[in-house]
Amino acid sequence: MDFMHKENLIQAGVHYLQGSQACAEGALTAGCSVYAGYPITPATEVMEHAAWRFPQVGARLIQMEDEIASASVLLGASLAGAKAVTATSSPGFSLMQEVISYAIMAEIPFVIVDVQRPGPGQGYITASQEDVMQARWGHHGEGSAIALAPSSVQEMFDFTIEAFNLAETWRTPVLLMTEETVAHMRERFTVPPRESLRILERKKPQDLGIAPQDYLPWGHDTVSPLAAWGEGYAFNCVGLVHLEDGNVTKYGTEMHHHCIKRIKDKIDGHVEDIARLETFFLDDCEHLVICYGSVFRTAIEAVREAREAAGLKIGLVRMVTLWPFAEKKLRQCIGKTGTVFVPEMNMGMMLHPITEALRDCCDRIIPIPELGKLHTPELILSTLYKELQ
Amino acid sequence: MKKHPMLKYLKEQGPQGDRLPLIMCPGCGSGQVLNFIFMAIDHLINEQGYQKDNFVFISGVGCHARLTSHYLNFDSGWTIHGRTLPIATGALLANPELHPVVITGDGDTGAIGGNHFIHACRRNLDLTIVCLNNKLYGMTGGQSSPTTLNGETTSTNPYGNFEADFDLCELAKTAGATYVARWTTAHPTKSVKAILKGLENRGTSFIEILSQCPTHFKQSPSQMIREYKEKTVRLEKMQEDDAGKIPIGEFQDMRKPDWSSSYRKIVQSVQNKTIQD
Numbered sequence: 001m002d003f004m005h006k007e008n009l010i011q012a013g014v015h016y017l018q019g020s021q022a023c024a025e026g027a028l029t030a031g032c033s034v035y036a037g038y039p040i041t042p043a044t045e046v047m048e049h050a051a052w053r054f055p056q057v058g059a060r061l062i063q064m065e066d067e068i069a070s071a072s073v074l075l076g077a078s079l080a081g082a083k084a085v086t087a088t089s090s091p092g093f094s095l096m097q098e099v100i101s102y103a104i105m106a107e108i109p110f111v112i113v114d115v116q117r118p119g120p121g122q123g124y125i126t127a128s129q130e131d132v133m134q135a136r137w138g139h140h141g142e143g144s145a146i147a148l149a150p151s152s153v154q155e156m157f158d159f160t161i162e163a164f165n166l167a168e169t170w171r172t173p174v175l176l177m178t179e180e181t182v183a184h185m186r187e188r189f190t191v192p193p194r195e196s197l198r199i200l201e202r203k204k205p206q207d208l209g210i211a212p213q214d215y216l217p218w219g220h221d222t223v224s225p226l227a228a229w230g231e232g233y234a235f236n237c238v239g240l241v242h243l244e245d246g247n248v249t250k251y252g253t254e255m256h257h258h259c260i261k262r263i264k265d266k267i268d269g270h271v272e273d274i275a276r277l278e279t280f281f282l283d284d285c286e287h288l289v290i291c292y293g294s295v296f297r298t299a300i301e302a303v304r305e306a307r308e309a310a311g312l313k314i315g316l317v318r319m320v321t322l323w324p325f326a327e328k329k330l331r332q333c334i335g336k337t338g339t340v341f342v343p344e345m346n347m348g349m350m351l352h353p354i355t356e357a358l359r360d361c362c363d364r365i366i367p368i369p370e371l372g373k374l375h376t377p378e379l380i381l382s383t384l385y386k387e388l389q
Numbered sequence: 390m391k392k393h394p395m396l397k398y399l400k401e402q403g404p405q406g407d408r409l410p411l412i413m414c415p416g417c418g419s420g421q422v423l424n425f426i427f428m429a430i431d432h433l434i435n436e437q438g439y440q441k442d443n444f445v446f447i448s449g450v451g452c453h454a455r456l457t458s459h460y461l462n463f464d465s466g467w468t469i470h471g472r473t474l475p476i477a478t479g480a481l482l483a484n485p486e487l488h489p490v491v492i493t494g495d496g497d498t499g500a501i502g503g504n505h506f507i508h509a510c511r512r513n514l515d516l517t518i519v520c521l522n523n524k525l526y527g528m529t530g531g532q533s534s535p536t537t538l539n540g541e542t543t544s545t546n547p548y549g550n551f552e553a554d555f556d557l558c559e560l561a562k563t564a565g566a567t568y569v570a571r572w573t574t575a576h577p578t579k580s581v582k583a584i585l586k587g588l589e590n591r592g593t594s595f596i597e598i599l600s601q602c603p604t605h606f607k608q609s610p611s612q613m614i615r616e617y618k619e620k621t622v623r624l625e626k627m628q629e630d631d632a633g634k635i636p637i638g639e640f641q642d643m644r645k646p647d648w649s650s651s652y653r654k655i656v657q658s659v660q661n662k663t664i665q666d
Contacts (some may be wrong), residue, residue, distance in 0.1 A: 078483075
């Protein structure tokens with residue numbers, strides 16, 4: 001995307017911003033030209049910053065009447081060729097599921113930032129990781145979205161760009177699952193020089209020499225090129241079960257199976273390419289902490305302390321990508337282990353896929369839940385000491 | 390055999406075979422309305438130099454929505470029930486050169502998409518809404534919609550509808566749409582002209598077309614079309630004793646800046662301002 005006023009993009013160098021602001025800057029840096037949103041605590045700061053910054057570079061921003069509308073704008077904008085983003089919090093994320101479902105089926109890329117808050121209902125407005133299952137299972141039907149979990153202001157910037165790259169690469173909605181902790185945090189972060197940034201653009205049929213009459217919106221490759229409205233492809237986007245060319249009237253159960261399997265395999269068949277983990281102290285570890293998002297900040301402190309002060313041989317795995325779930329990578333990196341601790345800002349959600357993945361390679365799995373606020377290192381440490389000493 | 394002049398705007402074939410016929414019931418008004426839209430667009434392309442590639446059809450869910458299925462020879466999105474207007478909004482934000490033609494129905498616009506409808510009109514986005522009002526939910530089998538008349542019997546009002554019906558044109562006008570008209574399938578020329586004016590208007594245009602559903606009202610199409618003549622009255626000729634009749638004609642025709650022009654001014658006013666962390 002060529003902005004009219006590219007010179008007004010955030011400059012390379014060191015900045016001191018809120019996580020929400022870094023996220024909006026990351027979106028612009030990734031070439032996002034459309035923002036649509038609806039105010040909701042604790043996600044509003046993303047839109048407030050975007051409302052100030054998007055017009056400065058010539059990108060468009062609109063405040064919609066609700067979150068369903070906001071997500072729908074992303075769908076239309078993406079179909080017309082733009083990178084588009086919204087930010088919301090958990091109740092708004094629930095409303096967006098309908099659009100996410102359509103976008104998974106029609107394979108339309110965009111990015112949704114969920115600054116999670118506790119639920120159910122209005123719940124509360126503080127920190128939470130209670131939408132991690134909604135990110136995977138909230139939409140109706142098969143197919144999975146991709147979800148990332150940043151843990152710092154730097155990552156709010158970096159992962160927003162990464163989210164767009166994944167969305168464009170895999171032609172699917174990508175969810176940035178963050179928390180109030182990081183969204184409201186102010187921290188130093190670095191914007192790399194523009195030439196060293198990795199910014200990916202979607203494949204278009206004209207770039208691959210595919211003529212409009214031969215264009216298969218859902219069939220040229222694992223990820224088919226996506227025609228933009230207004231570029232002469234007479235692209236009929238459908239959310240119904242379809243053939244590769246978008247034909248919807250030749251329905252049959254075999255065609256149905258093929259259509260859904262293709263969409264599912266696109267993500268689930270490429271977990272190794274998509275999902276990322278970060279590992280710490282695995283060489284000698286006998287026990288393990290698995291975490292994600294801002295909990296990583298205190299979990300790494302607790303693990304260091306347990307190793308240094310108490311000599312516990314404990315390692316740490318931090319899930320960068322929540323979905324698709326990196327089961328194979330997780331199993332490979334831990335081998336055989338004793339006790340696995342899972343601190344989460346919920347009552348134990350990622351605990352379920354973790355338990356499924358490690359069922360035969362650890363002795364026991366212990367959740368460390370916290371609600372409404374980030375774990376303290378002491379909370380994690382006290383559990384480690386209680387169980388291991 | 391001589392082909393229909395508007396057939397060029399449909400895809401008879403795709404890479405994987407036949408795309409026609411349309412799935413509408415015999416006597417349905419939807420095909421007529423699609424023809425009206427094509428005639429208006431055909432005029433704009435041939436007489437006024439509009440680019441065919443810039444038209445994009447967007448629909449939600451319902452019988453009317455099937456008009457933007459896989460057989461349109463235009464860019465199109467057969468999308469989510471009620472969400473057509475935000476989707477069209479997104480398309481316009483991404484590419485202000487597009488001419489979104491939003492095909493919607495009385496349920497899609499008046500019920501599930503009601504809030505989006507109000508706000509799209511308020512924003513005066515440059516898009517044209519063609520609402521096929523058949524006064525019930527056809528695709529799901531003939532349930533009441535917000536425009537079902539009081540006293541009408543439907544499958545969800547087996548004892549008769551006791552609620553008031555919505556006047557979608559009055560709603561659009563009040564919400565701020567800059568061109569608003571209502572016609573029927575019994576008024577083809579007026580319908581085409583209204584759609585044409587709507588497409589030319591740089592702002593939100595709402596054209597409601599009463600469109601017969603002979604299947605669920607269990608009447609003959611010709612009888613229903615005849616009734617559209619008998620039960621309607623031109624807005625400017627309304628008399629006191631016309632109270633039970635449906636007003637047709639232009640409800641609004643005015644100009645004010647559309648969303649994109651206003652936004653462009655904002656962008657111009659902030660340009661060259663430096664970033665402050």
